Amino acid sequence: MAEPVLAVSGLVKSFGALRATDTVDLDLRPGEIHALIGPNGAGKSTLINQIAGALRPDAGTIRFAGEDITQLGVAERARRGLGRTFQVSSLAPEFSALRNVMLAVQAVSGSSFRFFRPVMGDARLTGPAMAALERVGLAERARIPAAELSHGERRQLEIAIALALGSKAFLLDEPMAGMGPEGSKRLTGFLDGLRAEAPILLVEHDMNAVFALADRITVLVYGKVIASGSVEQIRRDPAVRKAYLGEGA
Amino acid sequence: MRGRETIIGIALMALLLVVPAVASQAGEPFYVTLATRIAILALAATGLNIALGLGGLVSFGHAAFFGVGGYVAGILAAHAMSMEPILLGIPGTKQMLVIWLVALAAGGLLALAIGAISLRTTGVYFIMITLAFAQMVYYFAVSWPAYGGEDGLPILLRNQFPGVNTLKPLPFFLICYVLLAAGLAFFALLxxxxFxxxxQASxxxxxxxxxxxxxxxxxxxxxxVISGAITALAGALFADLNRFVSPSMLSWQMSGELIVLIILGGVGRLSGPVVGAIVYVVLEYVLGGITERWQLFLGLVLLVVVLFARGGLIGLVAGRARHG
Structure with missing residues (x-):
């Protein structure tokens, strides 16, 4: 079996008496889409936030690309190739779609401590940024401020930014949330191809998308992993049916 | 819309150049001094505009940098006059070029120290902690008798610039004007x-x-740090303009004045500090001639701008800022 790109082991995070993450083990192997599902309040976002570095775990380790990154901050992890999207789109609202992506290009293509050369005429920034926008189908909206983009377009823009980071792994937190059926379908097709580039840890409520895409599924309930396995195993797992999919699913 | 802002900016800068030139010809040096004051305050506010306008860092302590720049000019000049070394045999100087470099460095270093701590906080806490640091510097200056303490420190003769008679109002204005133009160009490039x-993303x-x-x-x-350094440079010029530096340059009113200038003109806008400084100084002069309570009217203007023109006066005439 290939060495996992991302490996979480024994992760614990408590908020007061609430154990939001309860000794979670999870890994992400090259070329796969690993879906993380669970009912609301299961601790999915808390887990993603710990992997991305926005929250510090109380215990456990996170290894990424062969290194222990448990103590690193968000920016440092992103520089190492951990590209995330947010459950609620998080963009620079005044900047155009293009400038939002350019920020990612500038972050990976060297220092941000350059004070004079204008960015807008710099093809080393605009070129890769446009390419990323084209891949998600947002090229025509490149000059529109992020705040004026539709909800679905903002979701696409988040993915374009993660692409431009040249990520070695993607953490996608509900990328389909609030998208119409047409948008979801297109995005499903896109993510299907994306896994060959870098593995994806996918948090998603859209079960059609999850079952269509996932190589493996991990089910989280009250901060604990109650099941993990292939799509078929999860579909058949009685504990999952009871806790999450509901009887008769 | 940036096109219109550029035109207005250039027109205002041209006006700021022509008025003192004409006034000087007409034998009205007072208006030259007024224009110099505008240029210096606009430069100080341009420094603050980097932190506040671009970075959203509402520093209520930029008077610390402004005042430190002023004291650099005052202290170096005082030692040059008395021929006593400052410490470790370092002499004072009357050369503006040297004074400016020292002011930039001193302002930058102080901003590094204050910023390193203050920037760990955000929002209201950031405002309060920058204010607290500036007040510390203020009380230090008040209680330090070596350089005048509360009474301040006079600069008997304005400092010198190679090839320019800085004692005359117009040449000194031109120095300040060129530095303001350089500051604005720097802001635009930055x-x-x-970076x-x-x-701006931050x-x-x-x-x-x-x-x-x-x-x-x-x-x-x-x-x-960059912001503090530029404001300190303006402070050095301000001390030379008044030929006097006192703790009032370090006071919280000064910090507030710089913020008001930017809000009046337009936060984060290139020409915001210039518009703000012109409006502020002209109001101070015109209304100040009519009533002692001119700041009441300044308050009203500020209120109107904040309520009806969130982009400042420049936003009112040139529209919202757009980012490519």
Whole structure:
């Protein structure tokens, strides 16, 4: 079996008496889409936030690309190739779609401590940024401020930014949330191809998308992993049916 | 819309150049002094505009940098006059070029120290902690008798610039004007650069900035240092204009004045500080001639701008700012 790109082991995070993450083990192997599902309040976002570095775990380790990154901050992890999207789109609202992506290009293509050369005429920034926008189908909206983009377009823009980071792994937190059926379908097709580039840890409520895409599924309930396995195993797992999919699913 | 802002900016800068030139010809040096005051305050506010306008860092302590620049000019000049070394045999100087470099360095270093701590906080806490640091510097100056303490420190003769008679109002104005133009050019370049992009993104959404791998703290700290250095340079000029430096340059009213200038003109706009400084100084002169309570009217103007023109006066005439 290939060495996992991302490996979480024994992760614990408590908020007061609430154990939001309860000794979670999870890994992400090259070329796969690993879906993380669970009912609301299961601790999915808390887990993603710990992997991305926005929250510090109380215990456990996170290894990424062969290194222990448990103590690193968000920016440092992103520089190492951990590209995330947010459950609620998080963009620079005044900047155009293009400038939002350019920020990612500038972050990976060297220092941000350059004070004079204008960015807008710099093809080393605009070129890769446009390419990323084209891949998600947002090229025509490149000059529109992020705040004026539709909800679905903002979701696409988040993915374009993660692409431009040249990520070695993607953490996608509900990328389909609030998208119409047409948008979801297109995005499903896109993510299907994306896994060959870098593995994806996918948090998603859209079960059609999850079952269509996932190589493996991990089910989280009250901060604990109650099941993990292939799509078929999860579909058949009685504990999952009871806790999450509901009887008769 | 940036096109119209550029035209207005150039027109105002031309006006700021022509008025003192004509006034000087007409034998009205007072108006030259007024224009010099505008140029210096606009430069100080341009420094603050980097932190506040681009970075969204509402520093209520920029008087500390302004005043430190002023004291650099005053102290160096005082030692040059008395021929006593400052310490370790370092002599004073009357050369503006040297004074400016020292002011830039002193302002930058102080901003590094204040920023390194203050930038760990945000929002109201940041405002309060920058105010607290500036007040510390203020009380230090008040209680330090060596350089005049509460009474301040006079600069008997304005400092010198090679080939220019700085004692005459118009040449000194031109020096300040050129430095303001340089400051504005620097601001424009910085805003369009990679650093400017990161800084503006940190204001809009620092979570996003971190998620692409740029740590917001370092970007903000660098911006704060640059900002403090430029405001200190303006402070050195201000001391030379008044031929006097006192703790009032370090007071919280001064910090507030700089913020007011920017809000009046337009936060984060290139010509915002120029518009703000012109309006502020002209109001101070015109209304100040009519009533002692001119600041009441300034308050009203500010209220109207904040309520009806969130982009400042420049936003009112040139429209909202757009980012490519």
């Amino acid at each position: 805003r369009g650069s990679r 400017g992009a990161a800084l 204001r809009q959404n620092d979570t996003r900035l971190a998620a692409v791998g740029i740590a917001p703290y370092r970007v903000r700290l660098a911006a704060f």
